[in-house]
Amino acid sequence: MSGDGHAKLSELEEATPVQVEVDGTPVCLVRFGDTVKAIHDVCSHQQWSLADGMVWDNGVECSLHGSTFDLDTGAPSSLPAMKPVPTFNVQLDGDAVHVDVETATNDAPFPDH
Numbered sequence: 001m002s003g004d005g006h007a008k009l010s011e012l013e014e015a016t017p018v019q020v021e022v023d024g025t026p027v028c029l030v031r032f033g034d035t036v037k038a039i040h041d042v043c044s045h046q047q048w049s050l051a052d053g054m055v056w057d058n059g060v061e062c063s064l065h066g067s068t069f070d071l072d073t074g075a076p077s078s079l080p081a082m083k084p085v086p087t088f089n090v091q092l093d094g095d096a097v098h099v100d101v102e103t104a105t106n107d108a109p110f111p112d113h
């Protein structure tokens, strides 16, 4: 699915993180019914794919050390991560999932590692 930046809603499983690449930015998508949430896929603690982790309530848990990031605010709710991760707007166009990676919806810095 990665590469074209156009994930399909029908290919996303409920509450299951999926990594896609949108305009060169790795993004972790999570579907909740007819809603899709998007967060930058790189954990703010170390370079690790959040899509490798599990979804708990409205957060995705990093599988390396267990920090969980809220999918709306990008904020970690548990250590060791202390910095938020950028979150993005998602628009659905039929089955197409469009992610705006130009501007984060929070004030989190883009990962530099």
Ligand code: FES
Pocket: 043, 044, 045, 046, 047, 048, 062, 063, 064, 065, 066, 067, 079, 080, 081
């Ligand atoms: S790399 Fe994600 S919590 Fe450490």
